[in-house]
Amino acid sequence: MLKNLQVPIVFIITHMGLIFFLYPTDLIASSKETQWVPIFTGFLFQLAIMAVYLKGIRLFGNENIIHVLMKKSRWLAWATLLPVLLHLGIIAVLTVRIYAEIISIIFLSNTPLWILMCLLITIPTYIVMHGGVRGLMRTGLLLSLLFLISILFVLAYAFQNIDPRYALPLLPDDPKDFSFFVHPSYYKCLFAFSGCFLFLGFVPPYVAYKPKTVFIASLLLLPLFLMAVYIPILTLGEETARQLEFPFIFTIDTIEIDWLMFDRVTMFLVLSLLAFIMLFISLVFWLLTNIFRHSIKDLKPKILVPLVSVLTFGVCLFIPDLETTEEFLQWETILLGYVSIVTPLVVLFAGRHHFKQMKREIK
Amino acid sequence: MKMMLMRMVAVVLLFLLSGCWDNKDINHRSLPIAMGVSYNQGSYTIYLDIPSVTEDEEKIQIISDHGDSINEVIDHISMNMESQVDLLHLKVILVDKAFAKHGLSEGIASIIRSRYIAPKTMFVICDEPLDHFFQHIDASSTDDGTAIYDYFQKNAGWSPDIAYTPTWRIFRSIHSYTNDVVIPMIKSGDSTVIKSTGSAIMKNGKMVGKLTNEETLLYNVFNGVNTQGKIEVMGHATVQIVSSRIGNRSSLEQDQPRLRSTVHLKITVMDTRGNPSMVLIKKELQELVTREFMLLFQKVQKAGADVFGLGQHFRDDLTRPQLARWRTDYLPNMKVDLHVKTIVRNTGNLKARK
C-alpha cells in the first residue's frame, strides 16, 4: 500500500515526534529575537546534509551500504559506523528517558518511571521483531493515517491566541541576533533537524523509495519547525516562553474549544506525537541491530533486538534525573555533529567510487 | 505456539505488574470547580467549592483550611475528606484583594508549575472577604453549584463588561515587558448569586488600580474582544456594539511613543429618547467613547500598567533593553490619538430620523 510513500511518511512523522517537545525549548533558549534565523539555519543545514546523503545513496543503487563500505576499507567503515552505532545507542537511551519523563509530567504522575520506560521500549521492540523494517514502514503508514488528523486539527487550533506583534522585529539588525551560534543549546536543538535522517541510507535494500520524495518531505517539515517555535512565542511572548519547560505543549493547553466534548486537546496532540516517537525508537532499534549484524556479527534478530532493548532499559535506569539527561544531550551534540557531517560525506565519496567501479565492471 | 504463549504471558504480566497507579475512579475524586485563596502574612487559607455528587439533592460543598502553602492545604483537605481532591477540573480561582495587592507572582508560578491546574483556569479577584463570599454561594446555590463557572463561560453567563482573563495571561503579563492584564472583580450579589464590580488593573502580578464595568467594556472593545456590549449615549439613546475593529499606527518621536488608533464600531440602536437624529447619536457616541477612553488611558498610564498591550506596537522600534524599560520610561510619556468611526448597521424594527 502506497509503497513509494512509506519512507517519506516515516521521515515526516518521526521528525514530528521530535520537533514539538525539546526543540522549541532549546531554540528559544538560544536566541532572543528573530528566531526564524536560527530555524532557517538549522533547516538549511538539514537540507544540505540530506542532499549530500541522498546523492550518495543514489549512487549505491539498492546495495547495502555497510557491505560496500566494509569491502572498500575496513578502517573507513569503522570510522563511520562506530560513531553512528554509539550515536544511535545514546539516542535510544535519551529518547526513552526524556519521553518517559514527559509522559510523567503531562499525564501519568503516579506511575513509576520504569514502567513508562518499559512501555516505551517494549512496543518498539515488538514492532521491530514482528515485522522487521518493512513492517515498521507499514506501521508508520497506518500510524500516520490514524494520528495525523488529530495533530492537524490541534495545530489548526493552536493559532487561537496568537498576537502577531510578538514576532517583531522581523529583520535581524543586531549582531547579537546571530549569537545563537555560540549558544550551546542551539546545537542541542539541531537534534530535531538531524536526529533521524540516517535511516535513509540503510533501508534501500529492504524498502525502495525515490530520493526526490524524501526531499519534498523534508521541505514539508519547514512549516512545522516554524510553528513549533513561533506558536509559543506569538501566544506568550519570548520572555514568557523562555520560562517554560515545554512551551509548545503549554501553549496548546491554553486552547479553548467550546463545542468539543473534551477539555484538554493537548492530550490528543501529545498522544499522537508519542505514537510517532515509539516509531522513532523502533527505527533506532532497527538501525542499531541492522548495523551491528552487517558489521560486527550476524546474530539472529530474535536474540539481538531483545538484547538491545534490555540494554537500553538498563542504561535508562541509571540516569537519575532530567537534568543529567539534558547534560548528556549536550555532550551528544558533538557526536551528532560528527555523525551528521561525516556520514553523508563518506557515503557520497564511497558512492562515487563504487559507482565508477561498477561502470568499469560493466564495461 | 510457544512464541504466542510467551507473548500472552507478557501481556498478562504487564497488566498484573502495573498496579494501576493512576487508576482512581471518577466518583472517588472530588472535583472542585472553584478555589478561593486568601493570603494573610505568610499563611494561606483555601476554600474549595465542590459540586457534590449525589443523585437526589444537588448541592455544593464548601471546604476550607489553612496552612503555609497552597499545596500543603490541599493535601490536608484531601487527607480529611472521604475522596481525593483533584484539581484537574478547577475552572475559577478566586483571590482576595489583600492577596492581589501583595502580588500574585508566586501563586501564579505554582499554578503554572502544577500539572493539575489547567492554564486556562479563570482568575478572579473577590471584592469582599472570601469566607463571606463562599457562605453566600453555599446558601444561594440552587442548581448543582456551577454558577460561578457558568458566570465566566463565554457561551453561558459571560458578558462583555466583565474581563476575561485565564491564568496563563496573568503569567504572561508577569514576564512580558509590554503586556498587562485586568482581572475581573466580583462579590456576592443581592438578588443574583454573583455581582460584577469591575476589574482590577494588574501590573507584574500586582493589583494597582481598578476599572468600572463600563471601562471594562471599553477595554474589551479596544483589545478586540468580539463584544456585544451596550452603551448609553448621553441620555439620547442606547446602542449596542455589534462588532468592533481597531487599526493602530505607531511612531516613535524622540523617545516619545505615539499611537494613532482608529476604532471602527458597528452599532445597532436599541432605544432612543426625544427622537434624536442618527447623526447626533453617532456624534455623541464618538465623543463619548473618545472621552471615556482617554480617561481610561490616563488612569492606566498613571498606574504604569500596559493593559492595552500598547508596547506591542513598538516592538519594531525599540531594542530589547529599551523594551524592558517600557513600563517605566516610555508608557508614561505616551500619546494616543483616538478616532472613532461608527456605522449604524440598523435601527431595529423602527425607522429613525436621518
Place this chain on the structure above:
Amino acid sequence: MSIAAELQRHFVHDNDFILRQIHLGNEVIAVMGLKTLIDFPQTISMIRDLIQVDDLADHDMRDVVVGLGDDCSSHVFEKLVTEIQLGMLLVVHENSETCVSLIPVPQTLSRSISAPLTENSISGSNSAFNESMETNVGLLRKYTNADDLQLKTYMFGSTVKNRVTVSYLKGAIDPAFLQTLIEAIESRLHLEVNNLQDFTKVLGLSSFNLITHYHTTEMPQSAMRALRNGRAVLFIERVPFALVLPSLFADLYMSEDDNNLTPIYTVLLRLLRLFGILTTLIAPGLYVALVSVNPDVLRFELAHSIAKSRLDVPYPAIVETLLLLIVLELLMEAIIRLPSSIGPTVTMVGGIVLGQAAVSAKLVSNLLIIVLAVITISSATVVGIQNSQSLRVFKYLLLFLAAAFGVLGLMSGLVVLCSYHAGFKTFNLPYLQSTKPKGD
C-alpha cells in the same frame, strides 16, 4: 475372481452397496454403486436409454460400455473403491473384463442455491455458495466468464477423503505466490482436510493468529472480484464458502457490492465502516481511561454527570466494563446456538439485563450501557464474520492497556495493533495492502 465379486466382498458390511445385473440382448453387464448416493431406478433406466439393443448387433459390447463413461479397467482395486465412495456408478462387462465409471443420477444430498446466511447483500447478487463443490465451482464459473480461469482439484486424506479446488486467473495472479501455494498443497496431500484448521496446516501457515490468513466469503461476486485482483479462491468440499487467499486489510471495509452504488456513496460507506471499526476498538478502552485514569480530558459537565451516574457502583471501571462485555459476548454466542424460535426470548431477556435493570441495581453506570450499545452496533459494520471476531478480541487488549495507562495505554494498544497488522504476512504477501496483493 471377477471385479464385481471382489467389490461385493469389499463392501459386504455396507448395506447400501448394490450390485445389479442388467441383460441387454445376449450380454450381461453388472452395475454397482452406493444407493445412498445414487438414485438407482433412474440410473438404470438411463443406462437402458443409452444402450440400444439393436445397436449391439453392429458394435462390440466392449466398445459400447466404454462409451458410457471413463474407462477404468486398468485401475487398481483401491481406486475403484474410491470411485464408488465418491458416488460414481461402476459398470462392469465381465466377458471383456471392461470396467467403466460413469456419472449417475445422484441422490439430492445438498441444498439448492439460496441466499447467503452470514453476509447480507442489499445491492448485489443474492446467490450464495453452499456445501456442494460442483455447485460452488459452477457458480464461480458463471460469475467469472474468463478464458484464463484455471481450476486445480486435489484429493486430500488417506482414510477420510476430501476434495479441494484451487482456482485462479492465470493472467492476474502473482506467479511466485501461485507456485508457493501449489507446492504447499501438493506436498501435503496425505493430510486430512475437514475444516479450516486442517487446511491451515496443509498450507503450512501459522495457526496462532488473531487475524485470518484467508478471507471467507459466501458471495460468488466477491470471489470473482478476488480472482480478478490476482488472489486465489479455494473451495473445500462440504465447506459452504469460498476461501480467498491471502486475506488483505481491504477486506475489513470493502465489499464487492459497494461497486453497485455511485462512487461517492462507495467511498462514504467505506469510511463509515472504518469509523465503525475504530469505534469498536476504542470505545470500551476510552470509557475506562476517561473514567478512571484521565478524567481531566473530559469537559467538566461531562465528568460531573458521569461521576453521578457511577455513584454507587461498587467496583472499578475496568471490572464494570469487563462484566458487561462478557455478558454481551455470552448473549451473542447464545443467540447463535439457540433455535430461531427461542432466540427472541434470549434477546429480550438479555436486553433487559444489559439495559435498565443493571443500571437500576447500581451494578453499572448509565454511560457504560450507551458505550456497550455503540460497540455492538459498530462492530457489525465490519465486513466478514472472521474479521468481526478479530475485532471482538482486539478491543480487550485496548481495554486492559487503557486500565493500566489511561489514554496513553489506548494509544499504545493502537500502535501495537497497527504493527501487528503491518507485520502480518501470508506466503510472504503483506496483509496491509489494498485490493491487489503484491510481494514484499
